[in-house]
Amino acid sequence: MQPKAVSMSNISLIPLQMRLLLLAVLTLAFMLVQPLSALAQQQSLAPLAEKISPSVVNITTSTVVAGRTGPQGIVPEGSPFEDFFREFQDRNNNGDGNRPRRSSALGSGFVITEDGYVVTNNHVIDGADEILIEFFNGDELKAEVIGTDPNTDIALLKVEADGPLPFVSFGDSDIARVGDWVVAMGNPLGQGFSVSAGIVSARNRALSGTYDDYIQTDAAINRGNSGGPLFNMDGEVIGVNSAILAPNGGSIGIGFSMASNVVTRVVDQLKEFGETRRGWLGVRIQDVTEDVAEAMGLESASGALVTDVPEGPAREAGMEAGDVIISFAGKTVADTRELVRQVGNSPVGETVRVTVMREGSTQTLRVTLGRREEAEGAVPAVAAGPDDGDEPVTKDLLGLTLTTLTDELREELGADAAMQGLAVTAVDETSEAFEKGLRAGDIITEAGQQKVTSISELEQRVAAAEEAGRKSLLLLVRRAGDPRFVALSLAE
Secondary structure, eight states: OOOOOOOOGGGGOOOHHHHHHHHHHHHHHHHHHHHHHHHHHHSOOOOHHHGGGGGGEEEEEEEEOOOOOOOOOTSSSTOOOHHHHHHHHHHHTOOOSSSEEEEEEEEEEEEEEEEEEEEEEEEHHHSSSSSEOTTTTEEEEEEEEEEETTTTTTTEEEEESSSSOOOOOOOOOOOTTTTTTTEEEEEEEGSSSSEEEEEEEEEEOOSOTTOOOEEEEOOOOTTTTTTTTEEEETSSSEEEEEEOOOOTSOOHHHHHHEEHHHHHHHHHHHHHSOOOOOEEOOOOEEEEEHHOOOOOOHHSSSSSSEOOSSSHHHHHTOOOOOOOOEEEETEOOSSSHHHHHHHHTTTTTTTEEEEEETTTEEEEEEEEEEEEHTTTTOOOOOOOOOOOOOOEEEEEEETTEEEOHHHHHHHHHHHTTTSSSSEEEEEOSSSSHHHOOOOOOOOEEEEEEEEEHHHHHHHHHHHHHHHHSSSSSEEEETTEEEEEEEEEEOOO
């Protein structure tokens, strides 16, 4: 039986309650149709592409490469084939193999101000003698380098145009969610202006840099896209396309864009100073692992464990090796990576509150930050103490064969003449110590966060830890001067 149609002519015959119900259904249907209609209208990315394309640029760099004087890198000097390869190379260069030649490279970028500031990757323009910017309308302008930051692979360029240039603005990368739509633009494989779309696949990726904060995307990114922008659907730049995971050399849907909230801080400093000026705390740190947390009696494996405090801001503020930094400038520190980023993003000369856990209680220190760029390359101070003059003693303990340091051992291991501690002469390959990376040549300078200068002192630390119910003992180990904490189990 077919349902009867309801016409406008007989709707007045329907009872009031039924009419109200019918009105509610029609209203709900109208509300559902509107978003669906809007979604259908936004399926094309053409309007967005038309809006942002004029601000995206192709970058061509050229570099003068010195000519070869022989078959370098092909055959060893003195090889019987050397003359053959030299003749072959000379023929291919028309007899001009020794003359300098010009090498070109391609990349992408985008304009961020109407007066011609352009952002790209540092590796796109690194070492270039000439940089040429090609705009969407075909115009070309030469660019000069304002400043670069190899740590984040960001470079700031400047062009001089006759009038205002179309530009784009940075968005807030922190609010980008996994699953959000994004658009990548650039010059892939030298093919000219190209648009690709995808989603945010992951956030907060780290590749190899200290300040890495990459957005991972499946929008197609290939060689030549480097330095190009990653847009959100509002046409804001939330990332700078910098790297791809490409076992076969091409895009496989795993690309990485440096987050805009990192880029904007770098760009502002490059524009103002021509270089970066990052805060510097002046400590060496390592992550707090579960076994290190247990050995130190910490409630959780979080924070940044200070392994060394050379001359600098942290030492002046009273920070010590063995402190665990749990808060910086009012923000909780989850791990070393987060602390490095927080410090690096802080202004040079600013005084901040740093909360540390020391011997079971918290202390707040006031540290005036230095400048990292000035501190890099400085030789860190090495913990030292007076020579006790004891004769060398050797003993096996915790899977290690240990001996007291002598002047001969210090010289052999390249240690400071005043360094005190125990030298590791052998490691049981079946022991936990070997699994955690201890090797012959390491020097143990602390145990249980107290200095050790003799075998007997180490045995006292072991006994004290066992008496306190600890399952492991925390050792400060130095290798070629670099310190790190290692927790070794005390179980027999």
